[in-house]
Amino acid sequence: MTTSLGGLQSNYREELRDYRLLCSKAGGLTVIVLVLMGVALDYVVYPDEQKRFAIIRLLTSAAIGLALLSFYTTTGKRHVQIITFLWLLLPQAMISWMIYVTQGEQSLFYAGLMLTIFAVGILFPSGYWQTLAFGLATVALYYIACVAHAGGIHDPSKFLFQLILIFFCALASSVYTYFNEKGRFQLFRLKEELAHKNDQLARTNESLAQIKGQLLQQEKMAAIGTLSAGLLHEVNNPVNFCLMAIEIGMEEPQAKSSPSLMECLTDVKQGMQRIQHIVSDLKTFAYRRPGAAADDVPFLFEKALDSSIRLSAHELRGVSVTRELSDDTLVLGDEAAIIGVLINLFSNAALAMQKAGTASPRIHVAAEWRDDRLHVNVRDNGPGIAAENLARVFEPFFTTREVGQGLGLGLSISYAVVERHGGTLFAESKLGEWTAFNFDLPRAE
Template identity: 30%
Template sequence: MPNFKAPLILPATLVAVVVFGLMLLIANLSFFSFMELKGLDLLFTLRGTLSAPESIVIVAIDETSMAEIGKQWPWPRSLHAQLIRQLNQAGAKVIGFDILFSEPSEPDQDQVFARTLHDAKNVALVSALSVVNDSLFRHTVRIDPVPAFREVATVGGPFVSIDGDGIVRRARLLAPDMPSFALQIVRRYLESLTPASVAAPHSKRFNQKELLQQDVLIHYLGPPKTIKTVSYYQALDYERMLPPGLFSGKIVLVGRALEAIPEPQRLAGDTFLTPFSWIAEEPSAGVEIQATLIHNLLEGHFVTELSQSGKFMLLLPLLFATSVLLIRLKPLMGLIAITGLAGLLFAIAWEVFVQTSLWLPVSSGITALILVYSGHLLTRSLLAERERRRLLEEINRDLEAKIAARTQDLSAANQELYQRHQQIEAAYQELARTQDQLVHSEKMASLGLLVAGVAHELNNPISYVHSNLEFIEDYTERLVGIIEAYSTDAGQSYDQAHCRGDEKKQAVRFETTLKTLRELIASCKEGAERVKKIVLDLRVFSRTDDVGLVRADLREGIESTLNLLTKEYQDRITIHRDYGYLPLVECYPGQVNQVFMNVLQNAAQAIPHQGDVWITTESDSGWVRIIIKDNGIGITEENLTHIFDPFFTTKSVGAGTGLGLSISYGIIEKQGGKISVMSKVGEGAEFTIELPVTPQITRFTGGPAR
């Protein structure tokens, strides 16, 4: 192990500087900023809930109020006017409506509300910003209350910012053209507490230049409903429903706090996620966030965030001290030390946050500690690797002589292996040729069994085509005689020739002859079509596979095979077809048709008299499946385990080779598929053939592996 004791300062400093540079780079990454914000949420959660402010009460438009008032939203503005009068009668200092009155309602309702606002002189209304996104521009539109209300009440914007993770952590107190809603209410409240001549000192708390510079971090008091909240319908009848003096001398905010929004009310939601939402499992009402901002302004107590330069000024000595400590410790002890330092750093950050509301960069500090530890591990690994390479070079020099001696022996062994490989390759090629001949022989044997049936199928149409030709010749001669009778010879007039032709036409029964001739020609065409179909089926069945894999319609192969087996199936076996969708399958169609022939022949031979064969096709996830089931004599359990073995047969001597199913197994396996059988004696057999639409071709083995 290399000596890490001396010198210590240089490697420790190098690691600290490299990590500091990395922190400068990752500090601007959105993911890292997200982690920092989550660290702030954790500090809020661990700090717990603070006491609710005594000077603020929320009047919530909630589900209970909707039910008690019994009116659809939006409520008549005379109802809001009544609430203002009740609150002022109860002694409220300032009343803030976190409800946007941007559209006029019924004129008499608007007049009552405007008159009440004018008489109260202590009401603040909220404005809103609407962002219009277009492909060419992004435009922000301010939506103010209707002019009649704006002229008699104070107006402010909510100005809260939603971070990328959907949580509201920041708010702007002053925009260039309008103060915030919270700032307007605080100003009104302070003016109501202090005479105008004495109110000047409080204005220092709201320096306009400072408020315009940046957003502030909201100092949340706790989860939703931390601030004192009463329902709207209770405030309307406060003398009977609420404790005395609840609103006296306080700021009263009116806003939506609905947990569910019924469709008929068409009431827009006004809830937001806060740092406490992940444990409370519910968002906070927008009016509660505004109440929190008002409390922060009154107390002059927001969350303080260190500047980037301040963060790195704290980070640099931490990195250097940690690096010097780790260079003296072994990796395991270093890991324990880093874990302890991370815990200590978090405890300090939590204590500072609780006592002073200063947000220290917990995530940055812990990340920096992890990077320092990783840097030292990497440094140790690099030094150990360098030492290992030095030792390896020495060992390599010692081994070179031994390797040279062994090279000669290996060369001779390699030559011998090469010769054996050539022999094995030649043997494999010979085996492949033998297998191809075996498949061809079995295919020819299958065709041999069909020769009699195909000859019979061809002989019938050809026979009656041949017979029909004799009659066609006779009827053609009759028609020729009629034509000649109509022709005029020298010395004969046209009328004489026409009369003679009519007599000839009547004598040979022209209409009957012509009808019969057409029927004979149609019969010949039908016979020729039957011959053509038989030849086409033979061509489809015995198509060559020399060109390699081709995309084929397996149902066409099944049908051609059934046509060739017509003699065995006709008038004895009923075919039940249940063809599902099959895509074109990339395969050797001639070989697959041979499999169909073997299975369908076996099914016919397994049915001694009358019976049924069911053929089902289906596809699923890149595979096709063909199921051929019969109700024949079935296969015994003992024979079922040997059904795909080469030369295994239950037929009498000379009736079968025992290679059909073995070769079928090899053909399907070669094309990446599977063939299986289920059977019970007396209940028939069911063969299932599965093929991939695009196969991975394997070597043909000629039977199942044992």
């Protein structure tokens, strides 16, 4: 466990204080009820004293009630044990007084003293020293009641027998309390260990979720790489042949004399060139070195930005993408992974703006050098992110999308990618106005 024994005991005392407060309140109400119900015993054993005893029972109950009311004050909460100990002595004092005014050691009410001692040891979470002190105080009250009784002690053997019996009850109750207290502490320690293990398990599950997400991402990248490698051969050659044919066609006199035909050939040429660019962008994934470190390959961030815009063009349809970059954007890192981060940021921004119906949606990308690191800012004019979600956007599987529209792993994986490059990915937002994601990359020497 990470919690020290001293810290554990401190936490235990804190929890025990609240538990004692609860037990004292519940026990106090129970004692009040039992004290008042004792009028039935008075009726059976001492009918002549019933009225006087009833008044004493009412006064004792009122005193216990006042003690319980003190628990709703700061001072009362701070001194739960002392107040509980004092109000527990009230019924003992009441019973001892009844013994004093009636038959002394001949009174059957000594059984009430023993019952209260056992009840305190079993039901109240008191320390064994408090329980022993309570038992000895009860022994003292019984002794005074019998000795001060009119005529003194009439049957010394019976008095000593009952006095020793009450003392044994006090001793047994304190022993029981000692082991009960140790058991309670062991239970608390097990609960703390279980909570600690649960926290560790939660962290492990979170790590496994991140690893799973990264593996899924790597599998997707590998699939893209395999597909790209095939496309380089299967698509690039026919595209080049088509471009050559288009160039030849555009030189023909018929094409030059027909504006509409020339316009069509120009559109076809631009379309083929676009296919060339996409295939070229996919080369990044096709020839990616599986075991390469994240910070050992120089690349132009501007080129990675161009590739990410082209590869996410279908999601950026209708979105104006602007840029403001430094003249030199040569950085160190994993180009394919950074392209993946940018694609994810563009995709999230475009989907959020589309869902919110943002008028004139736009994304602005800015990059500037600060302390040999290229700081990148990707900002959109979308609906923004609520404050309660802003701190959670990088949590694995957290998403505000509809079911089936995403696993909520994109930003978590992007965060890990930027972190591997020695940087930090963080989000800023103003609800209803804009959202910005920032990260930084190391300079290539």
